[in-house]
Amino acid sequence: MSSALLEILYYTLGGFMLTNFSLIIFQLFSLHPYSKPTVPVVVQSFLILISALIINSLNDDVETIVGAIRFSLVEGIQGILIIIPFLYIIIIYFLLRASFRKRPFDDLLDSPE
C-alpha cells in the first residue's frame, strides 16, 4: 500500500479509535440505573482491537497491540488538536453575532422594579 494511503488509514483509524475509547469511558463513568452499556462497550472494545490489529500488521514501527493502540490514540488526539482551532473560528463568529445582538424587549425582565 502506498505511504499516502497508509497515512490516510492511520488518521481515520486514529480518530475512530480515540472516539470509541472516549465513548467507552463516557459510558462506564456516567453509568446510571437506566443505562445499558454492555453491548455498546463490548462491540466498541472489539472494534478497537480489530483496528489495533490492522495498524499492527501495516505499520512496521509498531511492535505490539498496545503500541498500535498508543500510536493510533496519538494520531487521533493530534487530529482533534488540529480541528479545534477551526471550531473556535465558528464559535467566535457566533460570539461576535451575540455580542452585537439587541435583545428583544421582555415584559418580565425589562419591566421597572
Place this chain on the structure above:
Amino acid sequence: MILGSTLFWSAILLLMVGISFGRMGPSFSRSNFSLPIIIMGILLLIFNNSPIENPESDLLDSVHGFAPWFFVCSLGCFLVLRGSPIYWKVRYPQLSIGWIIILLSFYLFYEYYELPDNFLLVSLFSSLGAILSLFLFILLVRFVENSIPLEDPAPELTEEEKDFVKKIISINIGVEEK
C-alpha cells in the same frame, strides 16, 4: 511503557473521566467531581517531569504549542458569553475584557502553535473516523434500546401519594394547602 508515558496516558484518562462526570441527568451528583478531576488531569500533564518516549513525546510537543492559546481563548469566550446580551442585559466590562483576551489568544496562536503541513488531510480523515465511530455508537444504542420490551403502564397514584404530591407543589408555589 516507561513511567513518563504511563503518567501521560493517566492524565488523558483523568481528563476523559472528568468530562464524563460533568454530564447532567441521573448521574448528576457525580458532576461535583468533574472539575477537580479535570484539574488533576491538567496538573498531571503539566508537572509530569519523567522522560516520555515516542509517540507520546511528539504529541506532548503539540500540546505545549496548543495549550496556551486554547486556555486563553476559552477564557475569552467564557467572558464574552457572560457579557453578551443573551439572557440578560449587556455587561460591558466582561464583554470588552473577553474580546481583548480572544485577540490575545490569536497572538498566542500565531506565536506558539504551528499547524502541520498536511493539516487538511489529518483533520479531514480524523473527523471521518470520529464520525464513523459516533454513527456506529448511535446504531448500537438504538439496537439496545429497541430490544428492551416496553414496560406496563404505571398504576394510578394512591391517595397517600396524591396528598404527598399536592403538599410538595403547595410548598413550591407558596400556596396554603386546603
